[in-house]
Amino acid sequence: MSDRALITGIGVVAPNGLGVKEYWNATLEGRGGIAPLTRFDASRYPSRLAGQILGFDPAEHLPNRLLPQTDVSTRLALVAAEQALADGGVDPAELVDFDLGVITSNASGGFAFTHREFANLWSKGPEYVSVYESFAWFYAVNTGQVSIRHKLRGPGAALVAEQAGGLDALGHARRSLRLGTPLVVTGGVDSALDPWGWASHLSSGLISDSDDPDRAYLPFDARARGHVPGEGGAFLVMEDEQGALRRGAGQVYGELAGYAATFDPHPDSGRPPALRRAAELAIADAGLEPSDIGVVFADAAGSADLDRTEAEAIAAVFGPRGVPVAAPKALTGRLLAGGGPLDVVAALFALRDGLLPAVPYEGETPDAYGIDLVRGTPRPTSARAALVLARGRWGFNSAVVVKAADRG
């Protein structure tokens, strides 16, 4: 009996495209979404570029009653989940509600919303705090709101592991399929681009201070100087093969074939970092060898130390320049919990179209990195499987292997 975890629906909310087609076309064409912050006057902050989803009018996508009770991140999550279900042709009313799970990752909660309520509390008083604050803020909000909107009553979870959490959600969704839930809506969306959220990003010490959108976030480049935070992410419909057959799923984008998570030892321990092990475990979990992997979608931190660590891990698994490395994040910025799921979408489309997306910038990858970064224009590929990596601050490493849909 097969226990394959198929991806049958996709929803994308990305700085360079609202909708999966828009995102993928922009990514192949090298069109990015990094631009000067427009949410507030950022002139007093040392960094001023972000990957924003511009032109998103929530009222066009969501019922009015949801607007006062949701942060921008939850609005985006609701749109992505709705797209994924529609794309997958899933009508929850035709299925058993307990068979439909929701497993998301979140890193910053409804941060802009809660910022406003903190301001109400401290500038006016507790009686001015919104009746929605108790649930618009917390990290489980997207799981709850997606469940309610679509009447999904299966298992639910919200995982937090900074940038790595989005892949953990997909891994846990697959686990839930194996434990008997036929279909799970899964992924991650984040946004924290209000002034306090922005300041919090800055405190990480990893944010690029460049004002040039084409030069600010250059993962694996000799000129790398930090990353650009962004907002958005992706939701997927993941289901087991029998369930997909039973309901007559229209399309299969591919399969989540492998997953693993590891944690780096404490920096003082002298033990080696654990990203390589996550990659190897995920490949083995997929029943593959490194030579079966046709592309790696990198975490692509955009800081020299972190880039080198990742490059070393990739080179250790695949050999020096042994596999093409894609970093479409360079077009969107880093999306916290949304980054991993969005890279999984890019990986599935790269396998489907036989085209690896390129980073848009010309430049030099340090030889010492020993990686083959896809630059300039998309590169044709016959890859049938991709490795997606994601790392979270302080040592979280997650890896996913996706396989292309069967041909024919």
Next chain:
Amino acid sequence: MTRRVVVTGLGVRAPGGSGARQFWDLLSSGRTATRSITSFDASACRSQVAGEIDFDPVAEGLSPREIRRMDRAAQFAVVCSREAVADSGLSFEGVRPERIGVSVGSAVAAAMSLEKEYRVLSDQGREWEVDPTYLTPHMFDHMVPSVLGAEVAWTVGAEGPVTVVSDGCTSGLDSVGYACRLIQEGSVDVMLAGATDTPLTPIVAACFDAIKATTPRNDDAEHASRPFDLSRNGFVLAEGAAMFVLEEYESAVRRGARIYAEVTGYATRLNAHHMTGLKTDGREMAEAIRVALDESRIDPTAIDYVNAHGSGTKQNDRHETAAFKRSLGDHAYAVPVSSIKSMVGHSLGAIGSIEIAASLLALTHQVVPPTANLHTADPECDLDYVPLTAREARLRSVLTVGSGFGGFQSAMVLRRPEEAAA
């Protein structure tokens, strides 16, 4: 064959005492640890009572750097982790780091630090565009609380999967459930799992005041948490943490570990109803209980004690009572049901793990902790809630449940080792 999971160590910080022994003394005596709020000026709050912990991080063995670096919720988690490790008798140095994982639950995580930093950055709310010159390097970790998992991982040297499970008020059950899955599937052999929350800060108090979820019984703080009582009018906000050492059964037996219980079943369901509201029929919690019993391969009648969510809100206690009847049938009327929130309050994401700790100690001592402050039961809450006084009973299997905002409903079955092995 599925690998089995047992609990071999526990550490707990709950209102009314420090460590497992004082915690159990409180619960088994039926005393309450709720009081008027001292951790912040609550004079403008509707609800001014809480379950507070007198926590001295220096006396708890935390270094000055740890105290500076960690939010209070992380401090609780680390202290409980150290206690759980010592309690387990497991030599972590003898376990490969790759085979150790971490799962920490929390609903509001670094809320206290967020509020503290916000007040500085915004000049007490005066500036919307907060002043970055006052940033601390820890601000990002308060916004993105995965550092909770990292701190526990460093405490025990874990290099396996590490995550934070943030499912609101079921986080403490779900983080342990998540950990069980990792051991069962073979990803790890040992997990440090549990939950922590320190929500006693003005913004969280205001959240619950705004929707009247917390009790306004400010003139009788000691008796303010009244699950299942006719006079109940909201929950008592609290802080706390509990962490456990979970091990694969065979290896725990091989090393001669003292086993508190086996986690034989766990399930969670969403109610897809309302972010804060509950349907009266208890259907989704009942389904979670049914699936957890199924996984345990036991009938409802095998449950000897139900550790209830019992928050003390009007709707929760009725919802839950309906869920017990729906899932346990007639046995719902026979089995003792109690809520320790009557004594230690509701510590949001932490309470699920604190209630697991209470369930493990109930199994150990063969005593059902009572529901304090229950004098006149709500006629719609017509089960045996063990009012006021603890009760000796033969306990083999315990069901513990949780319910939370977002619609999360979770259930877990814990069995005594000799019962589980049979």
